[in-house]
Structures are given as structure tokens and as C-alpha cells.
Amino acid sequence: MNPAAVDPSYGILIGGEHRCATASFEVEDPATWEVVAHVTDGGAADALAAVDAAAEAAGSWRSCAPRDRAAVLHHAYALMRDRAESLADLIALENGKSRADALAEVSYAGDFLRWYAEEAVRSSGSYGPSPGGGTRTIVTQLPIGVAALVTPWNFPAAMVTRKVAPALAAGCTAVLKPAAETPLTALAIAELLADAGLPAGVVNVVPTTDPGAVVGQWLGDRRVRKISFTGSTAVGKVLLRQAAERVVASSMELGGNAPFVVTEDADVDAAVRGALVAKFRNGGQACTAANGFFVHAAIAERFTEQFCAAAARLRIGPAATGADLGPVISARAVDRLDELVEDALARGARLRYRADLSADRGWFVPPTVLTHVDRTATLYREEIFGPVAPIVTWEDEAALLEELNQDDLGLAAYVYSGDLQRAVRFAEALEVGMVGINRGVVSDPSAPFGGVKESGLGREGARAGIEAFQESRYLSVDWPD
Numbered sequence: 001m002n003p004a005a006v007d008p009s010y011g012i013l014i015g016g017e018h019r020c021a022t023a024s025f026e027v028e029d030p031a032t033w034e035v036v037a038h039v040t041d042g043g044a045a046d047a048l049a050a051v052d053a054a055a056e057a058a059g060s061w062r063s064c065a066p067r068d069r070a071a072v073l074h075h076a077y078a079l080m081r082d083r084a085e086s087l088a089d090l091i092a093l094e095n096g097k098s099r100a101d102a103l104a105e106v107s108y109a110g111d112f113l114r115w116y117a118e119e120a121v122r123s124s125g126s127y128g129p130s131p132g133g134g135t136r137t138i139v140t141q142l143p144i145g146v147a148a149l150v151t152p153w154n155f156p157a158a159m160v161t162r163k164v165a166p167a168l169a170a171g172c173t174a175v176l177k178p179a180a181e182t183p184l185t186a187l188a189i190a191e192l193l194a195d196a197g198l199p200a201g202v203v204n205v206v207p208t209t210d211p212g213a214v215v216g217q218w219l220g221d222r223r224v225r226k227i228s229f230t231g232s233t234a235v236g237k238v239l240l241r242q243a244a245e246r247v248v249a250s251s252m253e254l255g256g257n258a259p260f261v262v263t264e265d266a267d268v269d270a271a272v273r274g275a276l277v278a279k280f281r282n283g284g285q286a287c288t289a290a291n292g293f294f295v296h297a298a299i300a301e302r303f304t305e306q307f308c309a310a311a312a313r314l315r316i317g318p319a320a321t322g323a324d325l326g327p328v329i330s331a332r333a334v335d336r337l338d339e340l341v342e343d344a345l346a347r348g349a350r351l352r353y354r355a356d357l358s359a360d361r362g363w364f365v366p367p368t369v370l371t372h373v374d375r376t377a378t379l380y381r382e383e384i385f386g387p388v389a390p391i392v393t394w395e396d397e398a399a400l401l402e403e404l405n406q407d408d409l410g411l412a413a414y415v416y417s418g419d420l421q422r423a424v425r426f427a428e429a430l431e432v433g434m435v436g437i438n439r440g441v442v443s444d445p446s447a448p449f450g451g452v453k454e455s456g457l458g459r460e461g462a463r464a465g466i467e468a469f470q471e472s473r474y475l476s477v478d479w480p481d
């Protein structure tokens with residue numbers, strides 16, 4: 001999609017048609033503050049129309065042969081590869097991430113299309129005699145129904161395909177609400193799916209600045225049987241309460257606060273390389289981003305020195321300049337990160353490194369490294385979601401584990417150690433959903449992505465991702481022996 005072509009008439013996609021409305025909102029390039037598009041602002045009436053379209057398309061899509069559903073997803077995967085450059089441009093334009101990160105995201109997003117094209121044809125039913133005899137048990141997996149999908153701005157392509165691809169593979173139709181900061185990528189993916197042969201009405205997209213109205217309409221509609229949400233824990237809790245009213249099946253991919261643990265026997269060079277990815281991928285705006293670095297006291301100085309030197313080599317700027325690190329998403333994010341750093345400094349932290357920034361436009365935040373961070377500092381407990389790295393030292397592994405498990409969140413963690421068994425033992429004892437061992441990234445469409453405690457419910461990716469859009473139907477057949 002050509003960004004210049006995105007105007008209000010392209011805002012809402014319902015039943016294969018772009019609906020035009022007078023109310024629109026602006027999409028801004030966070031690197032330049034330029035308005036790059038006006039998008040029609042959806043409301044409750046559009047949300048209802050989207051469910052009408054999804055419900056109408058549901059019968060034929062669910063009765064499509066799995067192989068035919070797979071063919072659409074395979075075709076979409078091929079188109080995503082063909083359009084990788086333009087999609088990456090669009091992601092970088094509305095999200096601000098570096099071009100390398102945007103291209104990596106397109107590849108990651110495409111892999112969900114491919115993975116679920118492959119999963120669509122794997123039957124998961126069973127048939128057999130009941131243990132006591134006298135009956136036959138048949139179990140089959142059916143599409144759960146119309147699915148409401150709500151996605152964040154930080155991975156505007158991958159968070160869409162991570163939900164849309166398994167929903168389609170399972171035979172569900174969907175209504176999608178992308179984040180208002182990044183609706184263009186979601187619309188471009190919907191266009192790509194249509195070009196791949198997806199029938200009209202199977203996926204409908206409602207961008208809006210009033211998410212409560214749109215998603216509230218969906219959760220109140222008896223035809224919507226599933227909510228799959230990715231975003232903050234605070235909003236996830238609101239949606240869970242609303243979903244409870246009609247007992248709507250809920251998948252929640254929520255906030256994280258990933259510790260990055262380095263033991264004294266770790267390969268420090270490798271740990272620093274992993275730390276750079278875990279902290280600065282996507283400018284630190286990833287749910288899996290390393291929040292705090294917990295480095296054994298014996299190697300902390302070496303780690304800190306190398307990490308700061310590597311951070312100092314990062315080029316900061318708009319994606320078009322080939323920079324490694326883009327801006328954060330908004331003025332609010334800049335203010336929040338400034339407050340977190342100020343709060344930590346006021347509580348005794350030392351500023352070990354902060355990049356010089358010359359940009360006079362754009363929501364840029366300098367990569368920042370803090371040491372001697374007090375446990376009472378807000379950034380010690382809360383998801384930072386930006387390029388700020390607190391380093392904390394430790395000596396007692398059991399005490400560290402106990403401290404980390406106090407957290408109410410439990411999405412991801414990273415452990416670097418020279419002793420693999422020690423790392424695995426530590427990883428198994430950590431209360432999180434995913435652990436990178438001697439690697440700084442855990443994202444993989446073939447693996448079950450998700451968290452424990454207040455980081456979420458359910459898993460995306462892997463077989464679990466399609467099961468989230470299915471319901472078991474069990475038939476008990478009288479079978480005199």
C-alpha cells in the first residue's frame with residue numbers, strides 16, 4: 001500500500017469494502033512528527049457492521065476444505081515476502097522502528113502465515129472405544145466462531161498475523177481493531193490477504209480512536225465467541241471483566257518485565273551481544289524486552305563497560321537514515337521514560353551512559369545505562385518499554401531467584417551462563433512463560449508464546465495458537481459390543 005494513498009476512504013474495511021466516514025484521525029511519523037495519513041475513525045455502528053460481515057462469511061469459511069484455507073495462507077505468505085520492502089517502509093513510517101527491525105518484523109509476521117498454512121491441514125480429532133466399552137468416542141475440533149482481535153502498535157504486522165493466521169487456519173472469521181498509532185500496516189495486511197484470495201468479510205478491520213466503544217460493542221455481541229488481545233495488563237484486565245459477562249473465550253498477551261540474568265561463568269561477550277538485542281530491538285518497545293540486567297558482581301564491571309561501549313555505537317535517527325535505533329512511539333512515552341530515569345537517579349542510581357541526541361524533531365530517547373539502581377526505583381518494578389537499561393548486581397543465586405519471582409508479571413526472561421544445566425535449572429524455577437538461554441530473543445512462530453501470572457492467559461504460535469480458536473466437540477456414540 002502506498003502511504004500517500006491512505007485517506008479517510010481507506011479507513012474501515014468491512015465485507016471487502018473500504019467504508020468512508022467524515023470523522024477521521026491522523027497517523028503521525030514518530031521520527032518526524034509529520035502527519036502521514038488520515039484514517040476513518042470507526043465507531044460502534046462500524047463495529048456492529050463488521051460483526052455482521054464476519055458472521056455472514058462464517059458459514060462458507062468454516063466449511064472450506066482445510067487445504068483451501070491453507071492455500072490462501074501460503075499465498076499470503078508469498079505476497080508478504082514479495083512486498084517485504086514496502087511493508088517494512090510502512091511499519092517504519094507509522095511505528096518509527098529502524099529499517100532493519102521493520103524488515104525483521106515482516107519476516108517474523110510472514111512466518112505466522114506460513115506456520116498456520118501448515119497447521120491448517122493437521123487434523124487434531126480422535127476416535128476410539130470408551131474405556132468401559134459400549135460406546136465410541138469421537139472428538140473433533142471446530143472453529144470457535146467470530147473472533148475479535150485487538151493488537152498493539154509495537155509490532156503492527158506480527159501481532160496481526162500472530163492472531164489472524166491461526167484464526168483463519170482454524171476456520172474462524174474475524175473483526176480486527178489495530179492500535180490507532182499504527183492502523184496502516186493492518187490495512188495493508190488485510191489488502192494482502194484479499195489479494196491472496198481471502199473471501200470478503202472473513203477479516204474486517206476497524207481502526208478507531210475509541211477502542212472502548214468498538215471492542216465493547218464486540219464483547220456485547222452474542223455472535224462474537226472469542227477475544228484475542230495483545231497489549232497492556234491494565235487494558236487486558238478491563239477486557240477480561242467485559243468478556244466475563246458473556247463468558248467469551250479469552251486469550252491475553254499482556255505486559256512483561258523480563259529480567260536478563262548473567263552468571264559469573266557466562267561468556268561476557270556473548271551476554272553483551274544478547275543484551276543489546278534484548279534491550280534495543282524495537283527501541284526497547286517489546287513485551288519481551290529485557291527490563292533490568294541482573295549481573296553477577298564478579299563480572300558486572302566488565303559487562304557494564306562493554307554494554308555501554310556497544311550502546312554508544314548505536315546510530316539513532318529516522319529509519320530512512322539507516323539508523324539502528326528509532327524514536328519511541330509518542331510524547332507520552334518520552335515523558336514517561338524521562339520520569340523513570342529521574343526517579344531512579346533521585347533514589348541513588350548512577351548515570352553510567354547516556355547518548356547525545358541532536359534531533360530537533362521526533363520522539364527520540366537516548367540510550368541510557370544506569371547502575372546502582374535502588375530496589376525502590378519505579379523502573380525496577382515496572383515495564384520500562386524504552387531504551388533505558390538498569391544494571392543490578394547480585395551474588396546469591398537463590399536470593400536472586402526469590403526476588404525475581406516476587407514480580408506479578410511473568411512473560412519472559414533471559415539467562416546467560418557457561419553452565420547449561422545451571423541455566424536450565426534457573427529457567428525452570430523462574431515464574432515466567434518463556435526463557436531465552438544464552439540468547440537475547442525468544443520469538444518464534446513454532447513455539448508457544450505467552451506469559452504466566454499477570455502477563456496473560458493462553459499461548460500464541462505453535463499448535464496452541466490454533467487451538468485458541470477451536471472448541472472441542474465430543475460425540476458419544478452408542479456402540480453395543
Ligand SMILES: NC(=O)c1ccc[n+]([C@@H]2O[C@H](COP(=O)([O-])OP(=O)(O)OC[C@H]3O[C@@H](n4cnc5c(N)ncnc54)[C@H](O)[C@@H]3O)[C@@H](O)[C@H]2O)c1
Pocket residue numbers: 150151152153154155159177178179180211212215216230231232233235236238239252253254255256286287288383411450451455456
Ligand atoms: N504479551 C505480548 O505478546 C505483548 C505483545 C506486544 C505488546 N504487549 C504489551 O502491550 C503494551 C504496550 O502496548 P500498548 O501501549 O498499545 O497497550 P494498550 O493496552 O494501551 O493497547 C493495546 C490495544 O488495546 C487497545 N485498547 C486500549 N484501551 C482499550 C479499551 N478500553 N478497550 C479495548 N481496547 C483498548 C488499543 O487501542 C490497542 O489496540 C505493553 O505492556 C506490552 O508489554 C504485550
Ligand SMILES: N[C@@H](CC=O)C(=O)O
Pocket residue numbers: 154155158285286287288289443449
Ligand atoms: N516481542 C514480542 C512481541 C511483544 O512486544 C514478539 O517478538 O513477539
